[in-house]
Each structure stands twice: as C-alpha cells, then as structure tokens.
Amino acid sequence: MILTVTPNPSLDRTYEVPSLERGEVIRATGERMDPGGKGVNVSRAVTAAGRRTVAVLPLGGAPGALVADLLDAQGIEVAPVPVAGATRSNIALAESDGVLTKINAPGPELSAAEQELLLETVREQSRDASWIACCGSLPRGLAPSWYAEVVARAHAGGARIALDTSGRALLEALRERPDVVKPNAEELAEAVGRPLATVGDAVKAAEELREMGAQAVLASLGADGQLLVDGSGAWFGSAHVKVVRSNVGAGDSSLAGFLIAGGSGPEALASAVAHGAAAVQLPGSEMPTPDDLDPAAVTVTAEVPMDRVLKEPVS
Ligand SMILES: Nc1ncnc2c1ncn2[C@@H]1O[C@H](COP(=O)(O)OP(=O)(O)O)[C@@H](O)[C@H]1O
Numbered sequence: 001m002i003l004t005v006t007p008n009p010s011l012d013r014t015y016e017v018p019s020l021e022r023g024e025v026i027r028a029t030g031e032r033m034d035p036g037g038k039g040v041n042v043s044r045a046v047t048a049a050g051r052r053t054v055a056v057l058p059l060g061g062a063p064g065a066l067v068a069d070l071l072d073a074q075g076i077e078v079a080p081v082p083v084a085g086a087t088r089s090n091i092a093l094a095e096s097d098g099v100l101t102k103i104n105a106p107g108p109e110l111s112a113a114e115q116e117l118l119l120e121t122v123r124e125q126s127r128d129a130s131w132i133a134c135c136g137s138l139p140r141g142l143a144p145s146w147y148a149e150v151v152a153r154a155h156a157g158g159a160r161i162a163l164d165t166s167g168r169a170l171l172e173a174l175r176e177r178p179d180v181v182k183p184n185a186e187e188l189a190e191a192v193g194r195p196l197a198t199v200g201d202a203v204k205a206a207e208e209l210r211e212m213g214a215q216a217v218l219a220s221l222g223a224d225g226q227l228l229v230d231g232s233g234a235w236f237g238s239a240h241v242k243v244v245r246s247n248v249g250a251g252d253s254s255l256a257g258f259l260i261a262g263g264s265g266p267e268a269l270a271s272a273v274a275h276g277a278a279a280v281q282l283p284g285s286e287m288p289t290p291d292d293l294d295p296a297a298v299t300v301t302a303e304v305p306m307d308r309v310l311k312e313p314v315s
C-alpha cells in the first residue's frame with residue numbers, strides 16, 4: 001500500500017480563459033474542480049493505476065466537505081483529520097496558449113490538538129504501507145521540521161519515504177535521509193541557492209541534495225524531462241508530448257508513476273516520465289489511467305546530456 005500525507009490539501013479550481021488581462025473582467029470558457037494537494041494527487045494517480053493507496057489529510061469547512069465528496073466519487077480511500085479551519089481553494093488560470101497562472105492559498109492554521117491528531121493518523125495508517133509519500137507545503141502551525149519527524153518515524157517503522165516539498169521543510173527533512181525526494185527545477189535551484197541553466201547544473205544540484213542526506217533525487221525538469229540521481233549514478237528520461245493541456249499535478253503524477261514502478265532505478269524513472277507526459281495532456285489535474293500512458297514515447301539513458309541547455313532555465 002502507498003500511503004500519502006498531504007498536510008495542506010486544497011480544492012483546485014481551474015478556469016480556462018482566452019488570455020489574462022490585468023484589471024479586466026475575464027469570461028472563462030471552461031471550468032473544473034479537482035480535489036487537490038500534492039499527496040492527494042499522488043493517491044488519485046495510484047488509484048487510477050489500480051493500486052491501493054490511503055490518503056491522510058486534514059479537512060475542514062465547506063471546501064473540505066467538497067474535497068471529501070470528490071475523493072469519494074473517485075474511489076480514493078481517505079483517512080481524514082477533521083480540523084476547525086476551512087480547507088483552502090487554489091486557483092489555476094489556464095490560457096489558450098498553454099500558459100498557466102496559479103494562486104495557492106495559505107490554508108488553515110492547525111491547532112496543537114489537530115497537529116497531534118494528524119501525526120497519530122499518519123502513525124496508525126503507516127502500519128501496512130510500503131511507501132509513504134509526504135507531499136506539498138506545510139500549513140501554518142506545523143514547524144518546518146515536521147516532515148523530518150515524519151521521515152524519522154516512518155524509517156523506525158520500516159517504511160520508505162518519498163518527499164515532495166520545498167524550502168526549509170525540504171532542507172530540514174534531508175538530515176533524516178528520505179529514500180527519495182522529488183524537487184522540480186525551481187525547488188532544486190532554491191535548495192542549492194544557485195540558478196540552473198543546463199541539465200548538468202541540475203545533476204550537480206541533485207548530487208548536492210544527496211550529500212545533504214537524500215538517498216535518491218528524482219528531479220522533474222518540466223518540458224526538459226526528468227533526472228534520477230542515486231547511489232549508483234544518474235539517468236535522464238524524457239518523452240515526446242504532442243499538446244500540453246495543463247501541467248497542474250504533472251509532478252505528482254510522475255511521483256506516483258515512480259512509486260508504482262518500485263521507487264528506484266531506471267524503470268521507475270521511465271514510469272515517472274510516462275506518467276508526467278500523460279498528465280500534461282489531460283485537463284486540470286486529471287490523473288492518467290494506464291490507457292493514457294505511452295511507454296513507447298519514453299527514452300531513459302545513463303548518458304545524461306550534461307551540456308543540454310534547459311528549455312525552462314531557473315534564474
Ligand atoms: N511542457 C511540458 N512538456 C512535456 N512534458 C512536461 C511538460 N511539463 C511537465 N512535463 C512532464 O511532467 C513532469 C513533471 O512536471 P514538472 O513541471 O517538472 O513538475 P511539477 O508539477 O512538480 O512542477 C516533467 O518532468 C515532464 O515529464
């Protein structure tokens with residue numbers, strides 16, 4: 001079973017708009033609502049793949065009830081932690097030229113009792129988990145060391161941990177040696193405090209995260225593909241994508257693909273790339289089913305193109 005932990009879930013609202021004009025009334029041409037948050041999306045993708053997952057998440061207020069209903073409709077097993085504050089709503093504005101603008105709300109502050117209940121729920125649900133995926137930003141109330149504590153507890157219980165977060169929450173958790181971390185290019189650049197211009201820059205940054213404690217780094221580089229750097233070396237994976245519809249949740253879909261395929265090595269990287277490529281061709285944060293995947297379009301190589309200039313460099 002793959003357990004996911006999303007301390008700050010969301011109701012994701014996507015509006016399709018012709019283009020963004022500041023200060024104007026913009027009429028949306030389409031809208032959709034998805035249950036969101038990075039771990040929630042991992043659970044949606046794992047469920048879409050026909051594998052068992054349980055999603056632990058705080059839920060509160062009317063948006064929280066809606067997230068619960070949407071997850072129920074998708075057949076996702078949830079271990080909810082009831083909280084007094086309302087679950088946040090995150091907005092994505094998808095322009096017709098493919099540019100996406102996101103507004104992520106801070107979310108409710110968790111009280112001391114709610115924090116304790118969240119940790120206790122993670123502990124209870126961890127019993128038959130082979131992997132625990134801890135994903136997304138931390139809500140107010142949780143200390144930046146929160147994920148570090150979850151990693152330490154999971155390892156003590158014999159589970160492996162995948163961590164997808166950023167900033168201090170990521171840096172503090174590295175000391176507990178998470179089995180895999182999944183930064184995107186911006187998060188990787190922020191973690192090492194340097195810009196990334198080439199694939200080689202990303203490899204060096206990933207190696208630095210390993211020196212700081214990560215056992216493996218699955219770095220997603222948007223349109224440029226993905227890198228896996230672990231104790232035995234580095235691999236680069238990419239896939240041809242015809243039309244990008246929405247990249248919301250593409251990283252989450254990738255992480256799910258990686259874990260479903262065992263969570264280590266080049267085959268897991270290939271699955272991560274296939275899941276990311278499929279996700280960007282679906283609307284909103286819809287997660288791919290096996291029928292959406294095109295493994296033949298994926299290339300994985302140990303000959304990492306170190307000098308390749310990134311299409312989406314991070315300055
Ligand atoms: N514009 C794109 N074209 C092709 N593939 C993409 C594109 N954007 C994302 N992907 C695929 O989805 C994966 C995850 O996307 P990325 O933007 O790196 O992650 P995140 O959603 O975490 O920010 C990428 O590594 C790639 O495989």
Ligand SMILES: O=P(O)(O)OC[C@H]1O[C@](O)(COP(=O)(O)O)[C@@H](O)[C@@H]1O
Nearest residue numbers: 036037038090104136137248249251
């Ligand atoms: O916890 P954060 O960093 O605010 O991110 C939450 C958002 O991330 C998502 O999981 C999307 O993930 P990506 O940013 O990887 O595309 C949304 O569902 C959610 O709105």
